[in-house]
Every structure is written in structure tokens, then in C-alpha cells.
Amino acid sequence: MKYTVLLFLFLSQTAFSQQYKSRPITGLLGAFGAEVELVKQTLKNPKTVVVDGVTFTTGRLGKQKVVVAETGIGKVNAAMTTALLLDHFRPERVLFTGIAGGTNPELQPGDIVIAGRTAHHDYGSITDKNTPTRQTRNVITKQFNPVYFPADTSLMRLAEKVVKDIPLEGIPLASGGVSDRPVKVVTGTVVTGDVFVASPIKVSSLRADFGADATEMEGAAIAQVCYQINVPHLIIRSLSDRADAEAHIAFDKFYPTAARNSAKLVIAIVQAL
């Protein structure tokens, strides 16, 4: 009996230290299935864990231990999933992979924006004088947050380096082939709001007010949670559309390619850590 208790204590200690040793872990998020599909397919030894109803998949990418989840669409879902991820898995860093609407006229579907910074484009007060108050407040310190949440510099530099060596896909052409135009990659500004933008007027204002290169629905929410809890983050987006009047049509045609291009870059970043 005494030996059984000792053996149990020994085994549970070992299990504890294994679990402890198995950290650090990198959190990888995407908003919906297509955005995380390639990441999940590339995982070695995938295992699912459900936390408060949200499914997380742990596994390895190269030597790195990772945990992958779909945040759901929009800022509230993104913030909730990020908070659960940080609380439950304590990742060393968080990377987001996904698609966006392009607001930089130089960029086309399939191109990549490495978000050097993100901002909420729909936060503030509405007045008839159009005077924006854009800064959120940090729930922990009660201080104003910056308008732009900066990405972690080393993750950003790593992304800029590894993107040169990965084969990115051209977008499908109406003729049935694939575009041979080289995929453009910029480090820039990604803006976030709880809206799908399909308006050239809105694109002009996002460009004029924020210097936006792309617009989407989760990035700044994830960045804000990471900023407030002091966890390095990087948001990667590939464009599915140009946020213009044809955005819905372009989205349907190009999102699979864009989702894969973004995921390829995020996988390469993790493998180079």
C-alpha cells in the first residue's frame, strides 16, 4: 500500500514536470476554419482541448509547441478567445493568421500585410464635427492605450525575413489558371472594426485617417488583449478583396488562396523561432 502511494506520488510529479517542461507554447489564432486549416493540417501530434466551449488544438510545428484556435468573427469573439488562450495556456507569444480587405491601392488579393501596428477603426465618440477620440483605456492600468498597438518587433522582423523564402500562391484567374504576378508583401497598418467594408468611400477614410493598408475584424482586439497582458503578438493578413464595391465577389473567389498565403507565412515564422 505504502509503495503504491509512493509510486502514485512519483508518477504524478513526473507528469507535472513533463507538463511544466513542455512549455513554452505559441498561440496561433485565425477567425474561421479556412484561416487555420493549413496550420492544423501541418500540426504533428494534434490533440484537442475544450476550454469554456472553445476548442483549442495543441501540437507541434517543427520543434515548437503550438496551440491553435478559431476565434470566431468580430472583435468580441476575438477578445474572448484570446483571453481564454492566454489564461489557460500562458503562451509566450500570439500570432494571428487570416484574410483582410486591402485599402492600399498598390495591393491586390493574395498580397500580404505584416501588421507592424493595428488600430480599432470603429472606436471613439461620434460628433457632428467628426472629431475622433480613438484611444481605448487599459482595463488593468486605467491608462489610455495607444491608438496603434505595435507588433512585437522581433516577430515582425522574423516575418519579413522568412517571407522571402516561402512559395506564395498567385490568385486564380478567370481563364482557369493562376496569376504569375509575384505576391507583394508589405509591413504596414491593419485596422479593425466590427464591419465588413465594401465601400470605396470608407476605404479612402481608413487610408486618410489611419494610413491603413488593410481592414479586418479581429486584429486590434487581439493586439489590445495581448498589449494589456504583456504578451508579444503579430498579426498577419493576406488580402481576399479590396474592400470596394466588388468586395463580396472578390472575397468568395480569393479567400482560400489568401488564407493559405497567410497561413504559410505564420507556419514559416513559427518554424524559424
Ligand code: ADE
Ligand atoms: N476580411 C476580408 N475582407 C474584409 C473586408 N472587406 N472588410 C472587413 N473584413 C474583411
